[in-house]
Amino acid sequence: xxxxxxxxxxxxxxxxxxxxxxxxxxxxxxxxxxxxxxxxxxxxxxxxxxxxxxxxxxxxxxxxxxxxxxxxxxxxxxxxxxxxxxxxxxxxxxxxxxxxxxxxxxxxxxxxxxxxx
Numbered sequence: 483x484x485x486x487x488x489x490x491x492x493x494x495x496x497x498x499x500x501x502x503x504x505x506x507x508x509x510x511x512x513x514x515x516x517x518x519x520x521x522x523x524x525x526x527x528x529x530x531x532x533x534x535x536x537x538x539x540x541x542x543x544x545x546x547x548x549x550x551x552x553x554x555x556x557x558x559x560x561x562x563x564x565x566x567x568x569x570x571x572x573x574x575x576x577x578x579x580x581x582x583x584x585x586x587x588x589x590x591x592x593x594x595x596x597x598x599x
Contacts, residue, residue, distance in 0.1 A: 487512035492551045497521045498538045510567035513560025517547045532566060533558065 487493070493509035495518040502523040506516050516533035518524035528535055534551055536543040551558070569575065 483508065484512070487514060490514055491555065492517060492533070492548070494544075494548060495519070495524065496538070496544055497524075500524055503527055507567055507571045510563045511571075513564050515551050515555070515558035515563060517544065517551050519544070531558075532563060 487509060490509075491514070493506070493512075493514045493516045495503060495506055495516065497503075497519055498521055500519070500521040500523040503518065506518060506524060506527045509516050510527075510532055516524075516528055518528050518533065518535055519538040520535050521538050524535060534547040536547050
């Protein structure tokens with residue numbers, strides 16, 4: 483995929499339903515702006531700085547967004563897209579978030595245990 487991303491100008495994911503969209507994060511980490519559908523997960527990944535969102539099954543909107551993303555390519559610098567992906571979904575961010583979740587669970591378990599005694 484790395485080579486495919488290198489030769490691409492943008493990444494398009496026209497899903498009807500998308501639970502998360504790891505491929506969008508991969509594309510952003512490769513420095514590509516994205517066009518995706520509002521199909522569940524992409525709305526949590528793609529903002530105005532990363533690309534464009536359209537409604538599922540709206541073929542005209544999808545075609546228009548694809549044209550617009552190419553026309554506005556300079557609005558989406560590859561280095562900014564890469565950094566955004568790392569800041570939001572990189573190893574350090576994810577490990578820190580898991581740590582926060584585990585601490586919260588342990589704190590709640592400890593509080594529940596103390597309340598029972």
